[in-house]
Amino acid sequence: MESLTTTILEALTLLFSGDTELWTIIGISFRISTTAIIIAMIPAVFIGFVLAYADFPGRRLLISISNTLLAVPAVVVGLTLYIVLSRQGPLGEWKLLFSQTAMVIGQVALSFPILVAMSHSAFQSVEIRAWDTARTLGRNPLSAFFIIMKEVRFGLLGALFAGYGRIIAEVGASMMLGGNILNSTRNIPTAIAMETSKGEFAQGIALGIILVSMAFILTMSLQYMQGKGSIRT
């Protein structure tokens, strides 16, 4: 018990003393995951919208595929991309393996199915009447799309937070594609895994506190916004 308290105190000291190594890891983590979610978000939301509203052959098959991709483990995504990006792989010439770019690619691949599936269900929660109403009011398709996006903004934000939550805390793909190189590709989850395996818990706990705090802040802000939006007069 005493050792746990000491470790937590050490972790807090590390956090608040502005430890360079620790804050570099945090910075890398947030930079990579934010880039990945921004890249994945736009096409994923659009695909979710098309799957919800457009009627085309194979739509249901695509929905099933998108839902199946949700269950693919991060390690498998990492392994697939590792093979593709490794020297002998089809994209080996690009020399992306063990770089931040490779980690971004991995995180885009991981967050994409979540964003598609959750934005699809967000759009589905609004009846097709909403789209038809926007169009019959004279709105062009792009304008109608933004009106519908506004209708489902909380669902889309939820998708965004869920996707972000998955990639920022994911260790498998990051380890395989990034290689856990200090000051370059070492992010929060790979650092926690490494420090724990060395028996050094203080840095791991400090990084864990950051992850939990982030999850708490994101959830609270979503709840706050939803509460504000649901006020009826």
Next chain:
Amino acid sequence: MTDKILTHIQFSNINKYYTKKHLGIFTDRKNSKAILDSAEIELKGGECVLLTGQNGSGKSTLLRILAGMLKPDSATVTTGFESLSWRKANKLIRRQIMYLYQEPYMFDGSVTRNLKYALNDKQLGSKSNDQISQALKWANLEHRAETSAKCLSGGERQRVALAQAWLKQPSILLLDEPTANMDEESRRSTEELLRRFKDSGTALLIASHDVNHFSQTMDKRLLLDKGKICEMTNQVTSAHDNVSLFPSTSNKLKA
């Protein structure tokens, strides 16, 4: 507000089949069912047409096709002397025709916000607030301007939708059971607003299963039966008419 351009439009040879799809990909043409079979309809400015028919006869399908929301399997559109392809007609339809649901969809936000969606880019200027105020006044919704539109009653929602139509000023207004499930007062006020549209030269096509409604407003009554549209000869409706209209009406029909 946009000038009214379309004063006469004719849709002919409208065909729509509902086809089963296996796995959402393979079409089962053998089991397709004709909802509309060479249906024809003509709409003129300032004319109110009542479209009747049994539940499931395809009234809503027809209205959704005319509004450009649903693609027909085939259709010919003629405006004045010009015959248009469906693609060209669809562009015109989007500009000139407005469709109102039985229960109009209200977007998140106030009544004013919902009315703003009906303004086009040209209207969204400094005068937009004036136009919205006028629309609110026109539909007797001034006291509801800042109310969340999702909290309105059915009758009030219909009035918001009509105020949106007033702002958009379509040449043709398509209404799907606009007074269904309404109390007498709401029904009267909706009919009054529709009369004002008609008087201003808007063509109205109202789908309703109740032939007794809109007797004061309608000029022509059509019956949609087995995918075909027939014009009823008698314009005056009665309670007896309501009962005898379905299912067999061949003796009352004109060509």
